[in-house]
Amino acid sequence: MxxxxxxxxxxxxGLMFALVAMGLSLIYGxxxxxxxxxxxxxxxxxxxxxxxxxxxxxxxxxxxxxAAALMYFVGVGVYRLLIRHVLQATMVxxxxxxxxxxxxxxxxxxxxxxxxARTIPVxxxxxxxxxxxxxxxxPELVAAAGALFTAGxxxxxxxxxxxxxxxxxxxxxxxxxxxxxxxxxRMFAIxxxxxxxxxxxxxxxxxxxYAITPLSxxxxxxxxxxxxxxxxxxxxxxxxxGGLIIGVVQTAGGFFTSPxxxxxxxxxxxxxxxxxxxxxxxxxx
Amino acid sequence: MRAWLxxxxxxxxxxxxxxxxxxxAVYPLVAxxxxxxxxxxxxxxxxxxxxxxxxxxxxxGQVSFGHALYFGVGAYTAAYCYKFxxxxxxxxxxxxxxxxxxxxxxxGLPTFRLRGHYFVLxxxxxxxxxxxxxxxxxxxxxxxxxEYPVYKASGFxxxxxxxxxxxxxxxxxxxxxxxxxxxxxxxxIQRSPFxxxxxxxxxxxxxxxxxxxxxxRCKLYALIASAAITTLCGMFYAxxxxxxxxxSTISLLISLEICFVAILGGIGTLWGPVLGAAVIVPLTELxxxxxxxxxxxxMSGLAGGGIGAWLEYYARGGGGNLDILAYxxxxxxxxxxxxxxxxxxxxxxx
Numbered sequence: 105m106x107x108x109x110x111x112x113x114x115x116x117x118g119l120m121f122a123l124v125a126m127g128l129s130l131i132y133g134x135x136x137x138x139x140x141x142x143x144x145x146x147x148x149x150x151x152x153x154x155x156x157x158x159x160x161x162x163x164x165x166x167x168x169x170x171a172a173a174l175m176y177f178v179g180v181g182v183y184r185l186l187i188r189h190v191l192q193a194t195m196v197x198x199x200x201x202x203x204x205x206x207x208x209x210x211x212x213x214x215x216x217x218x219x220x221a222r223t224i225p226v227x228x229x230x231x232x233x234x235x236x237x238x239x240x241x242x243p244e245l246v247a248a249a250g251a252l253f254t255a256g257x258x259x260x261x262x263x264x265x266x267x268x269x270x271x272x273x274x275x276x277x278x279x280x281x282x283x284x285x286x287x288x289x290r291m292f293a294i295x296x297x298x299x300x301x302x303x304x305x306x307x308x309x310x311x312x313x314y315a316i317t318p319l320s321x322x323x324x325x326x327x328x329x330x331x332x333x334x335x336x337x338x339x340x341x342x343x344x345x346g347g348l349i350i351g352v353v354q355t356a357g358g359f360f361t362s363p364x365x366x367x368x369x370x371x372x373x374x375x376x377x378x379x380x381x382x383x384x385x386x387x388x389x
Numbered sequence: 390m391r392a393w394l395x396x397x398x399x400x401x402x403x404x405x406x407x408x409x410x411x412x413x414a415v416y417p418l419v420a421x422x423x424x425x426x427x428x429x430x431x432x433x434x435x436x437x438x439x440x441x442x443x444x445x446x447x448x449x450g451q452v453s454f455g456h457a458l459y460f461g462v463g464a465y466t467a468a469y470c471y472k473f474x475x476x477x478x479x480x481x482x483x484x485x486x487x488x489x490x491x492x493x494x495x496x497g498l499p500t501f502r503l504r505g506h507y508f509v510l511x512x513x514x515x516x517x518x519x520x521x522x523x524x525x526x527x528x529x530x531x532x533x534x535x536e537y538p539v540y541k542a543s544g545f546x547x548x549x550x551x552x553x554x555x556x557x558x559x560x561x562x563x564x565x566x567x568x569x570x571x572x573x574x575x576x577x578i579q580r581s582p583f584x585x586x587x588x589x590x591x592x593x594x595x596x597x598x599x600x601x602x603x604x605x606r607c608k609l610y611a612l613i614a615s616a617a618i619t620t621l622c623g624m625f626y627a628x629x630x631x632x633x634x635x636x637s638t639i640s641l642l643i644s645l646e647i648c649f650v651a652i653l654g655g656i657g658t659l660w661g662p663v664l665g666a667a668v669i670v671p672l673t674e675l676x677x678x679x680x681x682x683x684x685x686x687x688m689s690g691l692a693g694g695g696i697g698a699w700l701e702y703y704a705r706g707g708g709g710n711l712d713i714l715a716y717x718x719x720x721x722x723x724x725x726x727x728x729x730x731x732x733x734x735x736x737x738x739x
Binding site for chain 1: 452454499500502503504505506507509510511513514515517518521522524525642645649652656703707708709710711713714716718719720721722723724725728729
């Protein structure tokens with residue numbers, strides 16, 4: 105039974121990793137940029153939900169859609185002000201652009217809200233229950249369900265809407281897409297907006313049970329890179345399954361050794377996978 | 390003599406190099422305040438690490454975001470050997486270099502097959518993994534770190550043996566020697582056939598391989614050389630601040646600072662990291678001294694004070710971290726406006 109509990113806990117965490125990784129993979133797939141600041145948008149959404157709760161008494165699950173709408177525009181703004189101008193630059197310059205953004209947003213959060221952990225003690229989903237011999241924590245389960253729903257919506261958006269198909273066309277061949285009348289600059293901006301909105305939903309869902317600090321987002325984003333690599337950079341569905349895998353690996357590794365070492369297993373998994381397949385488990389090139 | 394001084398060392402006249410060396414040698418005699426000496430010590434330290442990073446990143450084109458690992462190897466080996474084994478820095482030096490070379494081989498063998506972002510992320514994850522291990526390893530002080538036992542030296546030779554000085558002056562000249570060593574090593578490698586192999590790997594790895602360059606071995610040797618100098622810098626750092634802990638040695642921020650120095654000045658060039666360090670390190674040290682001193686003010690009692698109290702709170706430094714805020718801003722601006730670095734030597738790395 106304990107193995108079942110570990111597996112279920114791993115999948116619950118893994119769904120959140122999956123959501124974070126899908127946004128990362130979307131941006132990478134469309135414009136070949138690794139967004140090191142991805143987790144910071146999540147952290148901003150967590151603070152947004154915290155202050156909506158603290159100042160207006162709004163349940164974080166209600167503020168989550170608002171946070172997503174807000175982060176959509178933040179993402180578009182970041183693309184227009186920064187990312188658009190490094191698209192033609194070297195990989196190193198691109199890495200520094202998003203890494204500088206990570207330092208900047210973290211420092212702004214530290215300056216404005218201090219590094220003390222904040223929590224939202226009670227939400228609509230608070231509570232524990234037992235089902236089929238397994239223990240569930242309400243907020244975590246609701247967050248996982250929300251992440252699964254958002255991941256499904258993202259998948260639907262990419263594969264079933266006209267905008268999503270245009271995004272895929274730009275990812276495939278930006279030049280050819282331009283000849284077909286697709287405005288690639290607009291598509292890039294939409295990709296940033298959607299990616300940031302998706303991770304903001306993750307942040308909002310997390311804020312119901314996870315301590316909120318300026319570093320909260322980075323803790324989720326770093327393992328999510330492993331999920332992206334497992335699925336092959338740029339593959340949205342690959343990132344989803346990658347997220348589930350690292351969720352289980354991290355939870356099981358932490359359970360059988362010590363929670364302090366749980367990230368080690370994820371990093372080791374990355375090395376094992378790229379050593380075996382230098383372009384990721386499902387990646388091609 | 391005149392003809393010699395007119396010679397150029399990588400685009401810079403020999404006379405200017407001599408003038409720079411002389412200015413650096415005389416500087417601490419003029420600037421006697423500890424803070425101003427400290428600023429140039431840190432600049433030279435990061436300059437040396439930037440030059441070392443450039444052997445692998447600039448010449449061979451392998452962008453490592455994990456160099457803080459080798460910095461940490463040097464810092465922790467020096468501190469551990471001194472504190473627990475009673476070994477002076479000169480005696481722990483070969484141990485540190487051996488661990489550094491072993492680490493370089495262990496990191497290099499699996500990762501040098503990878504290209505682009507896969508390599509960058511592998512270097513980050515290995516470094517972060519070691520950070521997790523060190524942060525939980527009680528023998529090396531875990532998250533708290535190791536503090537040096539302070540040694541009261543009798544005479545200069547004794548102080549030199551223990552690597553602990555009362556003033557910043559000896560540290561200054563050791564840092565200068567480290568910078569000179571890094572520059573000489575970079576130049577020697579750059580002008581050797583080995584250096585040309587590295588450049589060939591950077592420009593066109595597959596072509597270099599087909600012409601008989603042993604790509605894997607060349608990258609590994611470049612990493613070992615680069616890591617060795619970075620380890621020396623780590624040892625110096627530990628002896629200088631007499632305290633090591635995980636976040637100020639083996640962290641992504643330190644990795645980033647090392648490689649940013651090289652990229653800011655112009656990747657793959659001899660003088661680039663020196664220029665980059667001369668620009669960014671004094672800036673960050675000044676920001677740190679003037680902005681991060683006001684950390685984490687008490688927020689209690691603000692709630693009743695209204696907007697005015699909050700504005701005053703932020704005007705007095707808020708929750709701190711303004712130095713990192715400015716640093717992040719500078720990095721973004723450089724990436725946005727001068728992606729090839731301040732010197733503008735454009736080097737494409739894929």
